[in-house]
Amino acid sequence: xxxxxxxxxxxxxxxxxQEPHLPPKEWLKKNLFSNVGNTxxxxxTSVVILSLxxxxxxxxxxxxxxWNAVAVNSRLYxxxxxPEAQYNRIWFSFATLLVLxxxxxxxxxxxxxxxxxxxxxxxxxxxVGLAIMVWLAPLSTSGTVxxxxxxxxxxxxxxxFNRIAAQxxxxxxxxxxxxxxxxxxxxxxxxxIPYGRHSFIGDRIPQVVSEPGTVAFSTKLxxxxxxxxxxxxxxxxxxxxxRLPERxxxxxxxxxxxxxxxxxxxLVLRDPAFTMNHVLYTDIxxxxxxxxxxxxxxYALTKPSLGEIGRIIAMLILLAGFGSFLTPMRMxxxxxxxxxxxxxxxAPTFSGDKSTRRRYSSIWSGFxxxxxxxITAVNTPSTVEVPGDLFxxxxxxxxxxxxxxxxxxxxxxxxxxxxxxxxxxxxxLLATTFIEFVRGVPLITILIFFSVMLPLxxxxxxxxxxxxxxxxxxxLFSAAYVAENxxxxxxxxxxxxxxxxxxxxxxTSQKTVFIILxxxxxxxxxxxxxxxxxxxxxTSLLYIIGLFDLLYVGRSVIPNQTAFIxxxxxxxxxxxxxxxxxxxxxxxxxxxxxxxxGLGER
Amino acid sequence: xxxxxxxxxxxxxxxxxxxxPDIIVCxxxxxxxxxxxxxxxxxxTIKEQEVVVVLGPSGSGKSTWIRCIxxxxxxxxxxxxxxxxxxxxxxxxxxxxxSEVGMVFQQFNLFPHLSVRDNxxxxxxxxRKKPKAEAIEQANELLELVxxxxxxxxxxxxxxxxxxxxxxxxRALAMEPRIMLFDEPTxxxxxxxxxxxxxxxxxxxxxxxxxxxVTHEMGFAKEVADRxxxxxxxxxxxxxxxxxxxxxxxxxxxxxxxSQIL
Numbered sequence: 001x002x003x004x005x006x007x008x009x010x011x012x013x014x015x016x017x018q019e020p021h022l023p024p025k026e027w028l029k030k031n032l033f034s035n036v037g038n039t040x041x042x043x044x045t046s047v048v049i050l051s052l053x054x055x056x057x058x059x060x061x062x063x064x065x066x067w068n069a070v071a072v073n074s075r076l077y078x079x080x081x082x083p084e085a086q087y088n089r090i091w092f093s094f095a096t097l098l099v100l101x102x103x104x105x106x107x108x109x110x111x112x113x114x115x116x117x118x119x120x121x122x123x124x125x126x127x128v129g130l131a132i133m134v135w136l137a138p139l140s141t142s143g144t145v146x147x148x149x150x151x152x153x154x155x156x157x158x159x160x161f162n163r164i165a166a167q168x169x170x171x172x173x174x175x176x177x178x179x180x181x182x183x184x185x186x187x188x189x190x191x192x193i194p195y196g197r198h199s200f201i202g203d204r205i206p207q208v209v210s211e212p213g214t215v216a217f218s219t220k221l222x223x224x225x226x227x228x229x230x231x232x233x234x235x236x237x238x239x240x241x242x243r244l245p246e247r248x249x250x251x252x253x254x255x256x257x258x259x260x261x262x263x264x265x266x267l268v269l270r271d272p273a274f275t276m277n278h279v280l281y282t283d284i285x286x287x288x289x290x291x292x293x294x295x296x297x298x299y300a301l302t303k304p305s306l307g308e309i310g311r312i313i314a315m316l317i318l319l320a321g322f323g324s325f326l327t328p329m330r331m332x333x334x335x336x337x338x339x340x341x342x343x344x345x346x347a348p349t350f351s352g353d354k355s356t357r358r359r360y361s362s363i364w365s366g367f368x369x370x371x372x373x374x375i376t377a378v379n380t381p382s383t384v385e386v387p388g389d390l391f392x393x394x395x396x397x398x399x400x401x402x403x404x405x406x407x408x409x410x411x412x413x414x415x416x417x418x419x420x421x422x423x424x425x426x427x428x429l430l431a432t433t434f435i436e437f438v439r440g441v442p443l444i445t446i447l448i449f450f451s452v453m454l455p456l457x458x459x460x461x462x463x464x465x466x467x468x469x470x471x472x473x474x475x476l477f478s479a480a481y482v483a484e485n486x487x488x489x490x491x492x493x494x495x496x497x498x499x500x501x502x503x504x505x506x507x508t509s510q511k512t513v514f515i516i517l518x519x520x521x522x523x524x525x526x527x528x529x530x531x532x533x534x535x536x537x538x539t540s541l542l543y544i545i546g547l548f549d550l551l552y553v554g555r556s557v558i559p560n561q562t563a564f565i566x567x568x569x570x571x572x573x574x575x576x577x578x579x580x581x582x583x584x585x586x587x588x589x590x591x592x593x594x595x596x597x598g599l600g601e602r
Numbered sequence: 603x604x605x606x607x608x609x610x611x612x613x614x615x616x617x618x619x620x621x622x623p624d625i626i627v628c629x630x631x632x633x634x635x636x637x638x639x640x641x642x643x644x645x646x647t648i649k650e651q652e653v654v655v656v657l658g659p660s661g662s663g664k665s666t667w668i669r670c671i672x673x674x675x676x677x678x679x680x681x682x683x684x685x686x687x688x689x690x691x692x693x694x695x696x697x698x699x700x701s702e703v704g705m706v707f708q709q710f711n712l713f714p715h716l717s718v719r720d721n722x723x724x725x726x727x728x729x730r731k732k733p734k735a736e737a738i739e740q741a742n743e744l745l746e747l748v749x750x751x752x753x754x755x756x757x758x759x760x761x762x763x764x765x766x767x768x769x770x771x772x773r774a775l776a777m778e779p780r781i782m783l784f785d786e787p788t789x790x791x792x793x794x795x796x797x798x799x800x801x802x803x804x805x806x807x808x809x810x811x812x813x814x815x816v817t818h819e820m821g822f823a824k825e826v827a828d829r830x831x832x833x834x835x836x837x838x839x840x841x842x843x844x845x846x847x848x849x850x851x852x853x854x855x856x857x858x859x860x861s862q863i864l
Contacts, residue, residue: 494711500770504729504774506725
C-alpha cells in the first residue's frame with residue numbers, strides 16, 4: 001500500500017481501489033447462484049427461512065392470539081402495581097433522563113451523517129422484506145391491504161431517497177433527524193390512528209373493555225411531551241455547546257449522568273408520607289459536614305512536603321473511626337470516619353500540585369455524596385401507598401436490580417481481583433475463599449439466603465426491604481465472577497509493565513492505579529459485557545423468592561387473569577423480544593466502547 | 603557487527619575518575635534461581651560519571667546483575683550500596699533508589715495506554731510530586747533531546763521501535779536520575795534503528811551521566827566506555843579499559859569470546 005505524506009506530516013494510507021458496484025442481477029449470480037451446488041444451497045436455505053418465517057408469523061397473527069393481553073397489561077409490564085396517582089414521578093424521572101440524553105447528544109456532537117443512497121437501500125430492503133412477510137402472514141384481507149400499504153410507503157420513501165441521491169451524491173441526512181422523525185411519526189400515529197382503547201373496569205372481577213378510537217389521553221399526552229422535551233433539550237445543548245467551555249460542560253454532564261439514576265430511583269421509590277425531617281436535619285448536615293471538613297483535611301494531607309506527620313494524622317482518624325464502635329454513635333458517622341481514615345492514609349501516594357490535590361478532595365466529595373445517599377435510601381421506608389405490599393415489579397424491577405447489581409459488583413470485583421493477585425497472603429486467602437465459595441453455590445441459594453436468612457442476622461430493629469437485601473446478595477454473587485474476569489485482565493498485563501512502573505520508583509498502589517488497572521480493565525471489557533447481559537437476564541430468577549420480575553409477570557401473572565387465561569405464549573414472546581432489545585443494545589454499546597478505547601490495537 | 607579493526611578511534615578512557623566518589627558498590631553479590639547460581643560473588647565499584655559497559659555471552663548473568671542494582675531482582679548474599687544507601691528489603695530505601703536510578707529495558711516497556719507525553723510525565727508528577735505544568739515542560743525538553751518532539755501526542759503503538767526506545771530513555775531521564783542502567787537497549791531493534799538509539803546514549807555519556815550498559819554493541823563499547831567488565835557464568839572474568847580489553851586481553855575466556863564476536 002502506498003503511503004502519502006500529508007501536509008501535517010502524518011502518514012495517510014491511500015484508500016484501496018473501490019470494488020465496482022454490481023447490478024442486482026449479477027450480484028445474485030455471483031454470490032448466490034455461481035454453480036450448481038451453490039444454487040441448491042440457496043434454494044434450500046430460502047425454503048427453510050421462508051417456512052420458519054411463515055410459522056412464526058402464523059403464530060403471531062393467528063386469529064386465536066390474544067395480543068390485547070399485552071396491550072391491556074402494559075402498565076403491569078412496565079411497573080407492576082405502581083399507583084396510578086403517582087405516575088407523575090415516573091414521567092418526571094423519564095423526562096430527566098431524556099433531557100440528559102438530549103444535552104449529551106448535542107454536546108458530544110452525537111449522530112452520524114447518513115448518505116441518501118444508503119438510506120434508499122435500507123428503505124428498499126425493509127419495504128421488500130415487509131411485503132414478503134405480509135404475504136406470508138395469515139392476515140385478514142383488510143389487514144393485508146393495510147400492511148401492504150405500509151410496505152408500499154417504505155418503497156416509495158426508498159424511491160424518493162434514490163432520486164435525491166441521484167441529484168447530488170454528497171447529500172446526507174443526520175441520523176438524529178432520522179431518529180427524531182421516526183419517533184415523531186410513531187407518536188403522531190397515537191393521535192390519529194384508532195388503535196382502540198383497552199382498560200380494566202371493576203375491582204373484583206375485572207373486565208376488559210375495548211372502545212374504538214385512539215389510545216387514552218393519559219398515554220398519548222405524556223409521550224408527546226417527552227418528544228418535545230428531548231428535542232428541546234437537544235437545541236438547548238447546541239446553545240450551551242457554543243457558549244460554554246466544552247471540557248467543563250462535558251464533565252458536569254457526566255456528573256449528572258452518574259448522580260441522576262440514584263436520585264431518580266429514590267424519587268420513584270420513596271414513600272410519599274415519609275417525613276423528610278430526619279433527612280433534612282441529620283443526614284444532609286452530616287454529609288455536608290464530612291464533605292467540607294474531609295475535603296479540607298485531605299487537601300492539607302496531600303501536600304507533598306508534609307512527610308511523616310500526615311501518616312500520623314491518618315492513623316489517628318482511622319483509630320477514631322474504629323474507636324467509635326465502643327461508644328454509642330450513629331452508624332453513618334462511624335462509616336464516614338473509617339472511610340476518611342483510609343482516604344488520608346492513601347493521601348501521600350496521590351499527593352501533588354494544586355489541581356491534583358483538588359481532584360483528590362473532589363473524589364472524596366463524590367464518594368461521600370454517593371455513600372451518604374445509599375445509607376439514607378436504605379433507611380427510608382420505600383412503599384408507595386398501595387393495597388398490599390408489593391408495588392413495584394415488571395421491567396422496572398428487572399432493570400433496577402440489574403443496574404444496582406452491576407454498579408455494586410464492579411468495584412467490589414476489582415477489589416477482589418486485586419486482593420487475589422496481591423502479595424499479601426491474608427488478602428489473597430480471603431479473596432480466594434470468597435470467590436471459590438460463591439462460585440460453588442447456585443444463584444438461587446444465594447437469593448433465598450439473602451431474602452429469608454439475612455433478616456435473622458441483622459441487628460435488632462434494623463429492617464432491610466426485600467429488594468435491597470436480595471440486590472446485595474446478587475451483587476456479592478456477581479462480584480465473584482467479575483473478579484475472575486478482571487483477574488484475567490490483570491494477568492494479561494506483561495511483567496515488563498510492572499518492572500517499568502517499579503523502575504521509575506512508583507509505589508505498589510501508584511503502579512496499580514495508573515499502569516496495571518487501566519490496561520487490565522480494557523482487556524476485560526468483552527467478558528464484562530457478556531457478564532452484564534447475563535446479570536440482566538438472570539434477574540428472572542427473582543420470581544423464586546416471590547418478586548414480580550418481568551418474566552414472572554408475563555409467564556404467570558397475566559395468563560392468570562380471568563380475561564386472558566391461556567395467553568402465556570403471546571406474553572412470553574413479548575417478554576423475550578423485550579429482553580432481546582435490551583441485551584442487543586448493550587452489546588452494540590459495548591462494541592462502540594471497544595472501538596473508542598482501541599481494544600486490539602497496541 | 604561489521605567492525606573488524608581493533609584500533610580504537612576515540613576513547614574516553616583517558617579521563618581521570620580516580621578522585622570521583624563511588625556511586626555503586628557491590629561486595630560479594632550472589633544470586634540463585636533455585637539451584638542455579640546466576641551470580642557468583644560479584645564485586646565491583648562504579649564511580650560517579652563513569653560509563654561502564656558489561657559484556658559477556660548470553661546467560662552470563664549480566665542482565666541479572668544490572669537488575670539487582672535497582673532491585674528488580676533480589677540478591678541473596680553480599681551487599682549492594684547505591685549512592686550511599688544499602689539495598690535491603692526496606693521498601694522506602696528501594697523506592698528512593700529507584701527514583702535515583704533510571705532503567706531502560708530491552709523491550710522498551712512503554713505504557714501502551716498513555717500518550718508519549720503522559721509516559722514521560724507520569725512518574726515525575728506522582729513520584730517526584732512535580733507540578734503538572736513543570737512536568738510537561740520538562741517532558742517537551744526531554745523529547746526534544748532524544749529527537750522526537752513531534753511525537754508527543756501519539757501513543758507508543760504508533761511509533762517505531764527506535765522511537766519507542768528513545769521515549770523510554772526520556773521517561774527514565776524525566777526522574778532526573780544520577781545513574782542510568784541500560785539492559786540490552788538495542789537488542790530488540792531493527793538494524794537501521796540501532797544507530798538513533800546509540801546516538802542518544804552517546805550524548806548522554808558525554809553529558810557526564812553515570813551509566814551502566816549491558817550490550818552487544820562493540821562499537822559503542824569501544825567509543826564510549828571508560829571501563830569494560832566481562833562476565834561469564836555469573837562471574838566477573840576481566841575488567842579493563844577498552845584499549846586493554848580489545849587489544850590485549852589477559853584471560854583466555856575473554857580471548858575466546860572476542861574471537862567469536864569480532
